[in-house]
Every structure is written in C-alpha cells, then in structure tokens.
Amino acid sequence: MYSRSDKIVLVRRVFDRMGIRNLYAWTAMINGYVQNGDSSEAFVHFQDMQFKGGITPNRLSVISVLPGCSSFAGLMGGKQIHGYVIRNQLNSDSSMMSGYGLHGKGHDAVVLYDKMLQLGIKPGMVTVVGVLSACNRSGLVMKGLEIYHSAINDYGIEPSTEICACVVDLLGQSGLLHRALDLLKQCL
Structure with a gap:
C-alpha cells in the first residue's frame, strides 16, 4: 500500500x-x-x-x-537473477518475460528477449506471449511482428491461441485491422 x-x-x-x-x-x-x-x-x-x-x-x-534490470546499473543484477533462475531451474521463460509483460515495458522485454536468444536460450510459448504483450502495451508493432514471425519460423513455436490473441491485439491497437482479421482467420 x-x-x-x-x-x-x-x-x-x-x-x-x-x-x-x-x-x-x-x-x-x-x-x-x-x-x-x-x-x-x-x-x-x-x-x-x-x-x-x-x-x-x-x-x-x-x-x-526484474523490472529493475532495465537500467544500466541493473544489468549486473539482471545477470545475477538470470543465473539464479538457471541454477534453481525456475522457468526463465515465464518468469522473465511475464515480469516485463505485466509492467508493460516493451523495450526492456525486447532487450531481455534478445539477450536470451544471444545466450542460446530457445524461447517458449510463455516467453513469446510475455514479450508480445509488452510490445503491445508499448506500441512496438513492428518489433512485435518481427518476434512473432521469428518465433514461428525460426524456433518452430506453434501459433497458440494466446500468441495469436497477442498479435491480433497488437495489430488491432495499431489500426491494422485487415492484417488482424487475416491473422485471426489463419489461427482459427
């Protein structure tokens, strides 16, 4: 309080x-x-x-x-948190991306997502939903679409209902209703 x-x-x-x-x-x-x-x-x-x-x-x-990792000063802490998650076998996908998704920090989520990929960590469905949600809340339409296409094409993630809903919302919020409708038809 x-x-x-x-x-x-x-x-x-x-x-x-x-x-x-x-x-x-x-x-x-x-x-x-x-x-x-x-x-x-x-x-x-x-x-x-x-x-x-x-x-x-x-x-x-x-x-x-995790949201404290967005500053340069928080980078070392972010690495420590990531290490903790790996050592303790927490689901890094859901923990990290959900934190940013909940706080709507799209830029931070994208940076963390890119770092994950650079470290060779394959994203899961929950990770993709979290980062797409954060992109949506931050108006990062093109980055969100790039992440969506990469997740599907490069990492073989099935376009689940949750992922499709995030992308349809992302497109709809940005006024791209025809693309949102096309994607919705593909997902059904």
Missing part, C-alpha cells in the same frame, strides 16, 4: 520492525523499491532475502525484481 504511494521510507520502516519476515514480506519490499525506481536497493534485498533471511525466492520474487 505504501510503496504505491511513493512512501518507500515508510515501507522500509515497517519492514525493519517485522520480527519474522516471510517470502511475501521480502517480495513486497523488493517490489516497492523497483516501483520507486531504486533497483540497486531491490537487488540488495533480493540477495538479503536469500542470505540473511534464509528465504528461497519464488517466481513472483524474481518477477518483482
């Missing part, structure tokens, strides 16, 4: 006074710092949750810290 009102100092005060901090308290604190543009502190808390608190992050914790 406080972090949405830009009162991160109050959030931190409440957090510091908690006797026992569970996964949800840590995740809320991390999310509060990210929402208020302090990715460095979010990463510190992500690490403290594990090492000082003895709490194992879940997918929601990872999703909460």
Whole structure:
C-alpha cells in the first residue's frame, strides 16, 4: 500500500520492525523499491532475502525484481537473477518475460528477449506471449511482428491461441485491422 504511494521510507520502516519476515514480506519490499525506481536497493534485498533471511525466492520474487534490470546499473543484477533462475531451474521463460509483460515495458522485454536468444536460450510459448504483450502495451508493432514471425519460423513455436490473441491485439491497437482479421482467420 505504501510503496504505491511513493512512501518507500515508510515501507522500509515497517519492514525493519517485522520480527519474522516471510517470502511475501521480502517480495513486497523488493517490489516497492523497483516501483520507486531504486533497483540497486531491490537487488540488495533480493540477495538479503536469500542470505540473511534464509528465504528461497519464488517466481513472483524474481518477477518483482526484474523490472529493475532495465537500467544500466541493473544489468549486473539482471545477470545475477538470470543465473539464479538457471541454477534453481525456475522457468526463465515465464518468469522473465511475464515480469516485463505485466509492467508493460516493451523495450526492456525486447532487450531481455534478445539477450536470451544471444545466450542460446530457445524461447517458449510463455516467453513469446510475455514479450508480445509488452510490445503491445508499448506500441512496438513492428518489433512485435518481427518476434512473432521469428518465433514461428525460426524456433518452430506453434501459433497458440494466446500468441495469436497477442498479435491480433497488437495489430488491432495499431489500426491494422485487415492484417488482424487475416491473422485471426489463419489461427482459427
């Protein structure tokens, strides 16, 4: 509640006074710092949750810290998060892209998606839906279409209902109704 009102100092005060901090308290604190543009502190808390608190992050914790990776300062933290996801066999596809998709940060999602591809990580259906959703919310029509065609043609991903819905919405939102209708017919 406080972090949405830009009162991160109050959030931190409440957090510091908690006797026992569970996964949800840590995740809320991390999310509060990210929402208020302090990715460095979010990463510190992500690490403290594990090492000082003895709490194992879940997918929601990872999703909460990922938007902080959009700044240059967050790049190292993003690499650490990616390493954590790989080491702990979390579904990196859904965790990473869903985080950006939920926050509507299309440029950040595209950068992360491209990094994934450069690392040789094959995208899955959930990843493609997440990045297409973020492209849609950010008006990145051409990039979204490029990702869609690459996913289908280069990575052999089936155009699921969810993927088709994202692309139809992307085309419709940008006024390309004829193309949206054509794609809709292909998907049915």
